[in-house]
Amino acid sequence: MRPRRVARTIVVLTLCLLAAGGAYERSGARSDRRRLPQVGRSVDIGGRTLNIFCSGEGSPAVVFDAGNGGTGFSWSHIQPRVADFTRACWYDRAGEGWSDPGPFPRTSVRMATDLHELLHRAGIPPPYVLVGHSLGGLNVRVYTGMFPEDVAGAVLVDAAHEDEPRRAPAFMLGHSAPRWLWRPIWWVGQGARAVGLLRLFAPRVELAANPAARSREEIVRALVAQPKSAAGRFDASTSSSYAEAERAGGFGDRPLIVLTRGRVDPLPQNASEHDRQAAAYEQVWMHEIQPKLARLSSRGQQIIVEKSGHGMPDEAPDVIVAAVRDVVAAVQPRTRYAYRY
Numbered sequence: 001m002r003p004r005r006v007a008r009t010i011v012v013l014t015l016c017l018l019a020a021g022g023a024y025e026r027s028g029a030r031s032d033r034r035r036l037p038q039v040g041r042s043v044d045i046g047g048r049t050l051n052i053f054c055s056g057e058g059s060p061a062v063v064f065d066a067g068n069g070g071t072g073f074s075w076s077h078i079q080p081r082v083a084d085f086t087r088a089c090w091y092d093r094a095g096e097g098w099s100d101p102g103p104f105p106r107t108s109v110r111m112a113t114d115l116h117e118l119l120h121r122a123g124i125p126p127p128y129v130l131v132g133h134s135l136g137g138l139n140v141r142v143y144t145g146m147f148p149e150d151v152a153g154a155v156l157v158d159a160a161h162e163d164e165p166r167r168a169p170a171f172m173l174g175h176s177a178p179r180w181l182w183r184p185i186w187w188v189g190q191g192a193r194a195v196g197l198l199r200l201f202a203p204r205v206e207l208a209a210n211p212a213a214r215s216r217e218e219i220v221r222a223l224v225a226q227p228k229s230a231a232g233r234f235d236a237s238t239s240s241s242y243a244e245a246e247r248a249g250g251f252g253d254r255p256l257i258v259l260t261r262g263r264v265d266p267l268p269q270n271a272s273e274h275d276r277q278a279a280a281y282e283q284v285w286m287h288e289i290q291p292k293l294a295r296l297s298s299r300g301q302q303i304i305v306e307k308s309g310h311g312m313p314d315e316a317p318d319v320i321v322a323a324v325r326d327v328v329a330a331v332q333p334r335t336r337y338a339y340r341y
Helices: 005-033 108-121 135-146 179-194 197-201 216-224 227-232 236-247 273-294 317-338
Strands: 041-044 049-055 061-065 088-091 126-134 151-157 252-261 297-305
Touching: 005 179, 005 227, 041 108, 049 108, 061 108, 061 135, 108 135, 108 236, 126 135, 126 317, 135 151, 135 236, 151 317, 179 197, 179 227, 179 236, 197 227, 252 273, 252 317, 273 297, 297 317
Parallel strands: 061 088, 061 126, 126 151, 151 252, 252 297
Antiparallel strands: 041 049, 049 088
């Protein structure tokens, strides 16, 4: 067979495989929508949609932002309790849960811009009390810096801080690719999603046939396993969010509660050097890094939650609800005076 004919054959086979992979992914996405009925509503923010779910009445509205790679539905056991005393909303960032993927880069500035547009188009007026877990804490700080007139207060739930890359032991930090590779890596992830490769190799999360029999944890695992969510984990630009939060400034005199993980497991007698370094860093996290977050507001307060690790929304939901209630109560007298709709 002549080389030119071989090349044409390879090109045709490649195109056929790509077309078949694209059809496989589209079919799988339709299946995802059937097996995971949407909770919330899709709001067009300009050519793509984000999912948001709200209930309750009152002002300020409370808006929950999940940790890195998490979905808004992870707040679904806390949000209804907050909705008992004010309007409360969770949402899915681009590419998570029931939201469409968004463009590169997915940094806190982009996420805050998305959220601002979402809240505006969804008809949820400010002021807001923002609640951010982990990466969501960076987003809360950036949102406040970009749209200060919208934010009345905040609760940071074991929130990320820009000192982490500087202070954490090297083995606790993820490896970051050079900046010039960030966009190509993103393209690889999105391409692998588009042609079905991520779906082909990703483990399928089994769900009970009856939606009412599914636990919140099962639904969250299934949402996180979706190819569009997996593709988002190819975005190395998220690390820029640390610097964006550092530049965002503080909260002024807005009420702020910083909830910090405080569960410390005792070191075994045969502890490794890594174990000792990790234990030492936990003390730095609690007593040096997290207090800096509380000092971002003249009305900031840190609470160390001794019974919880980093997964505080699951491990200490009562503490989060109480902190949100306290911030809302501190805001409401000023809200009634300052805001009119």
